Amino acid sequence: MSRILQRDIYRLDDPGLPTDQVTPPDPDPLAAARYSCIHWVDHLAKSKPDEQPQYEDLRDGGIIDRFLRQHYLHWLEALSILGGVSEGILVMSKLNGLFQPAVEHNWSACLSTLEGHGDSIRSVAFSPDRSRLASGSNDRTVKVWDAATGACLSTLKGHGSDVWAVAFSPDGSRLVSGSTDGTVKVWDAAPAACLSTLKGHGNQVNSVAFSPDGSRLASGSRDGTVKVWDAAAAAYLSTLEGHGDSVRSVAFSPDGSRLASGSHDDTIKVWDAATGACLSTLEGHGSDVWAVAFSPDGSRLASGSRDSAVKVWDAATGACLSTLEGHRSDVWSVAFSPDGSRLASGSGDGTVKVWDAVVAACLSMLECHGDSVTWVGFSPDGSRLASGSGDGTVKVWDATTGACLSTLKGHRYHVWAVAFSPDGSRLASGCWDGTVKVWDAAAGAYLLTLEAHVSSVRVEQMHLQTLKLREAVLGREHPDTLTSIDNLAETLRNQGKYEKAEQMHRQALELSEAVLGREHPSTLTSMSNLARVLDSQGKYDEAEQMHRQVLKLKEVVLGGEHPDTLDSLNKLALVLGSQGKYEKAEGMHRQTLELREAILGKEHSDTLESMDNLADVLDSQGKYEEAEQMHRQILELKEAVLGGEHPDILDSLNNLALALGNQGKYEEAEQMHRQKLQLSEAVLGKEHPDTFTSMNNLASLLCDQGKSEEAEQVFR
Structure with a gap:
């Protein structure tokens, strides 16, 4: 471009001539530079090595500096002639992002590691004034931390099982938590007292959300319902029924008038938050809906699903505005930018994608994580994007250029939850290892470490204690009791205590069939768990029969092409291979592969798994x-x-x-x-x-x- 661009490149001698009246000369001097003028910064951004905090060409006196000093106005003139001024504005914003320093090359960005939980952390949230941080854990507690010093201010005890969701009220005075014990608790966030326990769900609570004004509270549960509560009076307001399976995610619209819920029944429902009436059911996903999010103006709704797709919906009419395809595995998290122009999605394929939320185009794909991306979110000003992953890292990205600004390392296992502070200066992450870390992407200073861990034997004792309490209080046939039996059985299986685990899974299956019915999702899960522990003991004939029963039921309930049905077909093929029934196993693996390729695509992680399995059984023959x-x-x-x-x-x-x-x-x-x-x-x-x-x-x-x-x- 430096050799081509010059002042008045078309020799017009009229700087005010409208571009639609400009006729290119023959030959056109911009013909060879047309693509470069618009896309040169994109290529520069992608060629910038992550390991170099100072990119040579960007320094004073480098080729970029010389180009801008000599040809900046000439370049703008060329963009104007080419009709690319709007692209030029975006390009300059991207170029500015390349000058930002990469934090991890100069210091550790970890401000503090908050280690006081005794088990995995499922959720974290900052208070609105960013002075406190709350974390919910599988150790059945909620902890409130001083976000500046890392000191544990209080431990909120009272839940009888894992805490999966926490959220502060908009004024920061209250804290809400949702648990697998089926309850929602509202706490006074300052004196650390339990204000109320909201009971009514028949199974674990997966998600909680305050309304924007803090007056109401919504909870989504594995029992397939959404409940709305009066947050101040701790009174039950309504139960929103209509989903056919577990509700995974809930979100209020920005004005608080509507509530959205995403479910394992493959649908999203939009509800009138005041009356509880179902306004619309959004159908189109081919599998479980993991995440839902409203746009900042409330006009659109985004959803992420196990079918690898992101969908954007008209929140008023329920019409599907666009389907964003490109991920190759489950989409675990979706988030709108503060201005609503962009949408981010995190997937099990290890990537983050940033989309133009209006025209439904993929703006950038961020590829650096080595495992599933479990959470994505924009900073309050929209300039940065954070992602948490199963590879144990948190990454901070320039939301415009897609450049990785920093990789925050220190967690030993999966990062399940991440949250920006309201001013965007800090970032908190919760991990499977039971720790919370607070990071500063700009200054970076490590403050403290508090140790506490629980052994697998202790986890077994905790599950056993929970089971006894639930049997005594709720009865042996309560859904929560059945969950505790399955949890204890899985813990036993993980310790290699297969005979005891088999006995517990048989009890859970027998009770689930009697109480919930043979075709209920919980019953199918119990059957799959029993088949797995039979596999572990080498009881392949019995495991095969159990897998066949699960497959037959899923074909009836979900259909032969549902991803869950294909998962059961895959498991049956594996157990056939374990018995040396290679021809039958090969046939089933080919069937699974053919269906997964057709439904999920050739590059989907499930399809690659089927190819691996088929290759293994071919080797065996x-x-x-x-x-x-x-x-x-x-x-x-x-x-x-x-x-x-x-x-x-x-x-x-x-x-x-x-x-x-x-x-x-x-x-x-x-x-x-x-x-x-x-x-x-x-x-x-x-x-x-x-x-x-x-x-x-x-x-x-x-x-x-x-x-x-x-x-x-x-x-x-």
Whole structure:
């Protein structure tokens, strides 16, 4: 562009001539620079290395500095002629974002680690004045923290089971929590006293939300209902019934007049928050709806689903305005920017996508996480975007350019919840390891660590205690009691106590069938849990029968093409393979793969899983050539979808190497094993157990070829 752009490039000699009256000369000097004029900053942003806090070309005296000093006005003139002034404004905003420093290169951004919970943290929320932070945990407590010092101000006890949701009232005086014990509690946030316990749900509470004026409270439950409460009087106002399965997410409209709920029945419902009347049912998703969010003006509603799609709806009419496709796995979180112009979505495919919420175009895809993105949210001013992930990190992005500003490391496990402070200066994250961390993306100073953890034996004791209490208070046939039986059984299974776990799952299934019916989702879950523990004990015949029952029921209740039905078909195929019934297993895996490709797409994580499973059963039958071709397809798709350095690539490289070795293609197999080892060392580190496995596999192959000296070199 520097060689082409100049003053009055079309020799018009009339600076006030309207652009629609401009006739390009022949040849057109802008013909070769048309694309560059509009998109040069996009290419610069994507080529900026994340590891360099100071990009050479952006420094004073660099090529960008020289271009802008010499040709800035010439460039604007060219944009005007090309009709691209609006794009030029956006481009300058993106360019400005590239000058922002990357925090993690200069300091740790962690302000404090708040470790006082005894189990996983499911939800976090700042108070409106950002002075306090609340966290809800599976240890059955809510903790309130001083957001500046990290000191625990109070521990709110009273729930009988996991706390899945917390929220402050708009004035910050009250705090609400929702639990798997089926209750909602309202607390005085300052003296730390329980003001009221709202009972009425028949199962766990998944989501809670205050109305914008703080007068009402909504709760969504696994019992399939939404309840609305008077937050001050602690009085029950209404039950919103109509969903056919668990309600996962609830949200008030900005004016408080409407309430939206997303459910595992694949629908979103919009309710009149005053009367409880269902205004509209939004149908179109092909699976569970995980998240709902209103636009700031309340005119639109966004939803994220297990079907990998994001949908934007007209909140008044219920019409689907657009379907945003591109994710390859569940969409766990959606959020509008403060001005409503953009929409962010976080997915199980490890990416964050930023969309133009008006024209339904993908503006950017943010790819850096190594696991599911469980939460996304804009800063209050809309300039930044934060994402929390199953890879244990929180990332802060420039919401305009898509540049990663900082990666906040310190959590050891999945990050389940993230929240910006009202002024956007701090960020809180809650993790599976029971910790809350507070971050400052600008200054970054580590303050304190408070330790407390619970062993698996203690978790078992807690589940047992909860079960006894629920049996005594609620009765053995109450849905909450059934949940406790299943929870205890799963804890036993995780500890390898399979016989006890089997007994508990059989009890839960028997009671669930009697109380809820054979086709109820909770009953199907109990059947699946029992089948899984039978698998773990090698009782494959009985497990197969149980999986067949679940599959048959899901085909009747959900339909043969529902993702949950396909999941059961996949599990049945796996247990057939475990019994050596390879031909039947192969047929089922092919059926699952064909349906997942048609419904979810070839690049969806479930489809890739089916390809892996089919390749494995082909290996088991000695069909090595076909297995090799399948492994190559999987590797090619994963490299395209996840990138060449994603940890999942390691498994695919290993599987392909083994398939080649099984056919005696030792040279190519050796090349694959070396590639996997090199990648494992770079991605996971030389001391990671998977790296040692890669070394062993390579050494074993070398020994098979009689290259014992080279095999020894692998471990040196």
